[in-house]
Amino acid sequence: MGISNTVRGLFGRRPGTLLSNSMAIDLGTANTLIYLQGRGIVLEQPSVVALERETNAVVAVGSEAKSMLGRTGVSMQAIRPLKDGVITNATATMAMLREFLGMARTRKLSMRPRVLVCVPSGITEVEISAVKTALERAGAREVLLVPEPLAAAIGVGIPVEGAAGNMVVDIGGGTTEVAVISLSSIAANNSIRIGGDEIDEAISAYLKKQYSLLVGERTAETVKIRMGTVLEEDEEECEVNGLDFVNGIPETYVINSSDIRQALREVVATIVEAVRHGLEKTPPELASDIVDRGIVLTGGGALLRGLDRLLMSETGLPIRIADNPLSCTVLGAGIILEDIYRYRSLLIQ
């Protein structure tokens, strides 16, 4: 396996000199996280940017911009520049990343950083070049790429270099990635462009159909996080504010867990099906490892209440939720960055 010049360069330098100007980035549909070499995770922000419409000047980024979603008027717009795991608005992505890189860098590090970025395993050449261009225009000197499932596996402590097969299921904002990892590579995978965003959309669609209530994506997400559940237990109620589209006036409805369960049914079934399909694609030797070791769930969607137990009953396999489902991917990428020569074969050439 050839070693790229970048990896050779990184390895060749004395530790603690220029090396410490490297960072790992998990550029997600919902959240962006940055790990600074030698420091750890220094930034965790929603992938949202608010821009002035006329000039494209950045008004806000991250949490502040997320609070503006669905609330901006004619002079500016709050944008989520990624969808389904890939960049859909290049200008907004570049502007957002430039801010994030600036926030993550310490004062001592004025040089342009080297960046290791996590990308979905099913990414196309065109999408890869969009990520590279956005990062370079945002200030990166060099860009290295690693498949997200490999970074996530390292982040949850799976020994990826071993021969035994391990399955990681990452349920993010825009994608669900099922991957079987063995011998430092992805032996089988199944990726669908469905994740937490589709769950939010399903909640909005349900409230519209059932109660004639229009809610924004932020409200739908809040409802999901507060009382989303896929199993018939933990019954709860909560008030939801929205716009009654029949009367055209703001209304408050009380909805309960069974409403949400019904709303989620189809999307959750699609996610379960994706896991099943991933298992079907797994070579038999590795499948038998997974029977012993079970599946690790990562990504924010892993926190949806009852999903682990549903997957357990649907697959008959042990299911474990990662300790840090929202940050394990960037943590794994950070571990790769700290020992880039050891992990060089994981990088996308």
Ligand SMILES: Nc1ncnc2c1ncn2[C@@H]1O[C@H](COP(=O)(O)OP(=O)(O)OP(=O)(O)O)[C@@H](O)[C@H]1O
């Ligand atoms: N407690 C929770 N219950 C259910 N869903 C949650 C919870 N916390 C976060 N989420 C959802 O997790 C998703 C974000 O997860 P994550 O940050 O892993 O996605 P991402 O990495 O940005 O997306 P992707 O990997 O698809 O590009 C959002 O849809 C969010 O609503």
Ligand SMILES: [Mg+2]
């Ligand atoms: Mg992700």
